[in-house]
Amino acid sequence: MDVTLSLLLGRIRKAFRHQFESRAAPWDLTVPQFVVLKRLWQSDGIRTALLAHDAGADSGALTGILNRLEARGLITRRRCEEDRRVVRIHLTHEGRALEPPIIALVASLNEMALHGFTPEERDALVQSLYRIGDNLGDE
Amino acid sequence: MDVTLSLLLGRIRKAFRHQFESRAAPWDLTVPQFVVLKRLWQSDGIRTALLAHDAGADSGALTGILNRLEARGLITRRRCEEDRRVVRIHLTHEGRALEPPIIALVASLNEMALHGFTPEERDALVQSLYRIGDNLGDE
């Protein structure tokens, strides 16, 4: 086990991103942008801080991602009236329209990644990954 | 399994990096810098392209990493005499001296990540990760 684990994860991450970006080329989406949109598809109009947390990005990085998504007309920013420090992110019609094809794309990508795994193996893998996260103080 | 797998891997990656960088703080090393040094500890004097490949970075990113390691006196660049396009990377005394503490650090970090795993579970996990890499066209 000299693979250092992080090298292994890094290779998978790279392969995953490469597959995603080549398949998502028609929409010109990066993985982080997808993760942000995915969270918005679940609940539109959430605030920046929650979106950043759930998407696994810090607020600094999220600002740039949101700028690009906004420039492309996929989302809009709206100041919250009750608390004017808060910005709420809303999907546009175009942003919402991406959900079906992109979700299907990612589902097939996950299927590709786990091709040949039995349900038990998949479950064991996911459990192992959760355990590692816990061990490393994921929080 | 809506976790998208990539989110799970991303969280682990982040936790791993956080742990590494806090423990490696005395040496001020990033994970990519560590991976490059690790490869050099195995075989000093290899060429840039091989180093980039084995460290999982492209040559473009490696240039920056090597610049920083060189500026800190951990490595030196040397033009190859037979083929003057090639640059060979050599460890300095300081760079070589980092090996024992950093290797020990990473070993304990891997141990932390896999705490509570039986040898069989560890093996199954590593095999699963290799299979995923293959499925995604790791190459």
Place this chain on the structure above:
DNA sequence: TCGCTATAGTTTGTACGCAAACCAAATCGG
């Protein structure tokens, strides 16, 4: 030998990840 092409690295431009500095709005204590 001359031009063509391939190869090794560096440079450049975009997109993040992360931490720290910053600004504006809200809240708290006296």
Place this chain on the structure above:
DNA sequence: CCGATTTGGTTTGCGTACAAACTATAGCGA
């Protein structure tokens, strides 16, 4: 009610990842 602190986001600076353009050197064929 006012100053200090806290909170929500943006900006900035550094370190990659990745792709594309560029430079220098090598090797190849006519």
